[in-house]
Every structure is written in structure tokens, then in C-alpha cells.
Amino acid sequence: MEQGFGVVIVAAGKGTRMGTEESKQYLRLLDKPVIVHTVERFQAMPECETIAWVTSAQDMLRCEDWVREYGLDKVRDIVAGGKERQHSVYAGLQALQARGLDYVLIHDGVRPFVDPGKVKACFTTAREHEACVLAVPVKDTIKQVNGDGVITATPDRRSLWAIQTPQAFRLSICMSAHEQAELEGFIGTDDAMLVERMGVPVHVVEGDYTNIKLTTPDDLDWAAWWMLRNQ
Ligand SMILES: Nc1ccn([C@@H]2O[C@H](COP(=O)(O)OP(=O)(O)OP(=O)(O)O)[C@@H](O)[C@H]2O)c(=O)n1
Ligand SMILES: C[C@](O)(CO)[C@H](O)COP(=O)(O)O
Numbered sequence: 001m002e003q004g005f006g007v008v009i010v011a012a013g014k015g016t017r018m019g020t021e022e023s024k025q026y027l028r029l030l031d032k033p034v035i036v037h038t039v040e041r042f043q044a045m046p047e048c049e050t051i052a053w054v055t056s057a058q059d060m061l062r063c064e065d066w067v068r069e070y071g072l073d074k075v076r077d078i079v080a081g082g083k084e085r086q087h088s089v090y091a092g093l094q095a096l097q098a099r100g101l102d103y104v105l106i107h108d109g110v111r112p113f114v115d116p117g118k119v120k121a122c123f124t125t126a127r128e129h130e131a132c133v134l135a136v137p138v139k140d141t142i143k144q145v146n147g148d149g150v151i152t153a154t155p156d157r158r159s160l161w162a163i164q165t166p167q168a169f170r171l172s173i174c175m176s177a178h179e180q181a182e183l184e185g186f187i188g189t190d191d192a193m194l195v196e197r198m199g200v201p202v203h204v205v206e207g208d209y210t211n212i213k214l215t216t217p218d219d220l221d222w223a224a225w226w227m228l229r230n231q
Pocket of ligand 2: 085108163164165189190191213
């Protein structure tokens with residue numbers, strides 16, 4: 001059988017933009033915490049061999065409890081994250097390195113609706129090309145606006161994509177990209193940025209608009225409705 005992938009699920013953020021007392025990854029979405037819904041997506045995929053769950057140091061115990069309660073036996077590592085998302089990803093990558101897999105997927109713990117078929121397509125493309133992300137074409141016209149609130153450019157929409165997770169890479173490339181960024185003090189908003197800086201072409205696979213990242217309170221209403229509709 002072909003080797004599968006390991007996934008790093010990052011959930012060590014504070015969720016400042018959500019503005020809730022409890023961090024957004026622990027909010028209940030119908031019957032379970034958001035993060036449990038997300039981990040279950042990967043737990044159920046035959047291609048997923050191992051999961052590294054990145055959380056804050058103070059939340060490790062409750063995550064261990066959920067692993068037992070929900071039978072998430074692919075979670076072999078629960079590790080503490082860092083100040084920025086990038087540091088949290090790196091902590092997860094280090095844990096996965098010991099698992100002997102060639103390919104890693106990195107996924108936001110607050111994207112609970114990712115479609116397994118799209119995850120598989122992203123993994124397959126990474127196996128062919130070493131680096132791949134899920135993304136959707138932008139629907140709006142995007143403008144660049146300067147500090148005075150004046151439009152300075154209108155990029156051609158046909159070349160604009162909104163980038164999501166998972167992002168899939170050959171593990172050795174992803175590790176080197178993170179190490180290089182750390183060395184140079186570079187912080188990116190996604191992992192592809194770090195790999196792009198290394199000159200490695202990152203391929204895009206079209207995902208779904210429903211693979212949203214729960215970010216602001218309005219996302220929660222939509223998420224509850226979407227989950228009910230698909231039960
Ligand atoms: N230091 C951090 C920051 C973010 N994340 C994770 O990265 C994902 C995407 O980040 P984002 O939506 O920006 O989450 P937060 O940083 O929690 O949100 P905010 O920026 O509103 O505080 C989330 O699952 C979040 O928990 C992380 O593991 N470690
Ligand atoms: C990685 C990501 O999901 C791509 O959209 C995103 O960049 C992570 O969080 P952000 O802080 O909202 O940029």
C-alpha cells in the first residue's frame with residue numbers, strides 16, 4: 001500500500017477577532033467543539049496515518065480527554081504551539097518528523113468543513129509536484145488601497161485566489177522552508193509563502209467556498225446552519 005500523509009492541525013491561537021472568552025477552536029458547534037469536528041475529518045480518512053495536534057500548553061489536558069472521548073486514535077502527538085501560527089506549525093512538524101512520513105499536510109483547526117475529496121486531491125498533487133494548497137478563485141474585484149484610502153491598483157481578478165488549508169508538502173522541503181524563515185526572521189501568514197521563498201513552485205488545487213476559516217462572529221452563525229443542513 002502507498003504511504004499516506006501525516007497532518008499537523010494547528011489550534012493554538014487566541015481567536016482575538018472572534019472576540020469570545022473561550023478561544024474559537026473550543027466553541028461548541030452543535031454537539032462538539034470545533035476542533036473535534038476538524039480532527040474527526042482527518043481521523044476518518046484512510047490516507048491519513050498520523051495527526052499532530054498543536055494546542056496551547058494550558059489546553060493540552062482537555063485535548064487529551066477529547067482524544068479518548070471521541071476515539072481519535074490517529075492523534076499520536078499533542079504538542080504546545082508558539083506565539084505566531086508559523087511557530088505552532090513548526091512545533092507540529094518537529095513532532096511529525098519522528099513518524100517517518102514523506103508528506104505532510106498542514107490544516108487550520110478552525111476549518112472544520114474541509115471536504116475529504118479535496119484533501120485527497122491536495123495530497124495527490126503534492127506527491128506529484130512536492131507542494132500544493134487548496135484555494136478558491138476570488139469572486140469580488142480586489143483593489144489595492146493606500147494609507148490615505150485611495151485605490152492604487154486593481155489586479156487582474158483572473159489571477160487571484162483565496163488561499164485555504166490544507167497545504168501539502170514534501171516534509172523535508174517544508175521543514176527547510178520553516179528553518180530558513182526562522183533564520184531570517186521572516187513571518188508568513190501561511191506555509192506556502194515560506195516554501196515559495198525557497199523557489200519551489202507551489203501548485204493550487206481548487207477547493208470549496210464552504211471550507212471557511214472560522215474567524216469572526218458571523219462565521220459561527222453560518223457554521224451552525226451549514227452543519228445542521230448537512231447532518
Ligand atoms: N500562535 C498561533 C496562532 C494561530 N494558530 C492557529 O492557526 C489557525 C488559523 O489562525 P487564525 O484564524 O488567525 O487564528 P487566531 O490566531 O486564533 O485568530 P486571531 O488572529 O483572530 O487571534 C487557527 O486554527 C489557530 O488556532 C496557532 O496554532 N498558533
Ligand atoms: C493559512 C491560512 O488559513 C490561509 O488562509 C491563513 O493565512 C491563516 O490565518 P490568518 O491569520 O487569518 O491569515
